[in-house]
Amino acid sequence: MYKRILVATDGSALSRKAVKEAIALAASLGAGLVTLNVVPRYPLGYFEGGSSVSSEDVGRIEKDWSDKGQIIADAAKKLAETAGVNAKAVIAKSDLVAASILAAAKKNKCDLIVMASHGRKGISRILLGSETQQVLTHSGIPVLVLR
Numbered sequence: 001m002y003k004r005i006l007v008a009t010d011g012s013a014l015s016r017k018a019v020k021e022a023i024a025l026a027a028s029l030g031a032g033l034v035t036l037n038v039v040p041r042y043p044l045g046y047f048e049g050g051s052s053v054s055s056e057d058v059g060r061i062e063k064d065w066s067d068k069g070q071i072i073a074d075a076a077k078k079l080a081e082t083a084g085v086n087a088k089a090v091i092a093k094s095d096l097v098a099a100s101i102l103a104a105a106k107k108n109k110c111d112l113i114v115m116a117s118h119g120r121k122g123i124s125r126i127l128l129g130s131e132t133q134q135v136l137t138h139s140g141i142p143v144l145v146l147r
Contacts, residue, residue, distance in 0.1 A: 002026075006034045006110040008101050008135075011072040014116040018146045019076045022114040025144075026085045033087040034108045035076035038100045039069035041093060066091060098134030105141060114144045 007022035009015040019035065026033045042058045042065075053061075073089035080087035090108070092100040105113050117132040136143050 002029055002031045002112045004032045004034065004108060004110045005112045005114055006036055006101070006105045006108060007076065008036050008038070008113070008115040009072055009076050010037060011075075012116075014118065014147075018114050018116040019079060021144075021146055023080045023083050023085055025112075025114070026080065026087075027083050031085075031112075033077075033080045033085050034104065034110055035073045035080065035087060035089050036092065036101060036104050037069040037073040037090075038092045038094060038097045039065045040095050043095075062093070066093065097131040098138065101131070101135050102138055105139070110141065112142050112144060113139060114146070117145045117147055 002025070005022055005026050007019050009019050022033060025031070039062075042053070042061050069091040070089065073091055077087040077089040088108070090104055092104055094100040101113060101115070104110075113135060115132055115135065117130070132143075132145055136145070
C-alpha cells in the first residue's frame with residue numbers, strides 16, 4: 001500500500017500525536033518514515049536599515065532554530081526506530097510551510113503525508129491560515145489529517 005510516509009511535526013502535543021499514528025501505520029505496513037520539521041527564516045525588514053538585528057545575530061538565531069528543528073525531527077526518528085520502523089529525519093528552512101512539506105514529500109518519494117490539524121474554523125482559520133488546508137489542496141498524494 002504505502003512504501004514511504006512523511007510526517008510533519010513541529011514538536012507540539014498535537015503533532016506528536018500525528019507522529020505516533022504515522023509510526024504505527026508505517027510499522028503495520030512495513031513502510032519507511034520521513035520525519036520533517038519546517039524551520040522558519042528570520043524575518044528581515046523590507047527597507048534597508050529596517051532590521052535592528054545584526055546579520056551575525058540573524059545567523060545565530062537561524063542556527064538555533066535549525067538546531068531545535070533537527071532535535072524535533074530526530075526525536076520523531078528515534079521513536080520510529082524504537083518501534084522498528086526505518087526512519088529519516090529532515091528539516092526544511094522556509095517560511096512556506098505547506099510548500100516545504102510538499103517538496104519534501106516529492107524529494108523523498110513519499111506516497112503519503114501525515115499531519116495534524118487544529119481544526120480551526122471561522123475567523124481564526126482565516127486570520128491564522130491553515131498549512132494543512134494548503135497541503136490538502138495542492139498535494140498530488142494522499143494526506144492523512146489527524147486532530
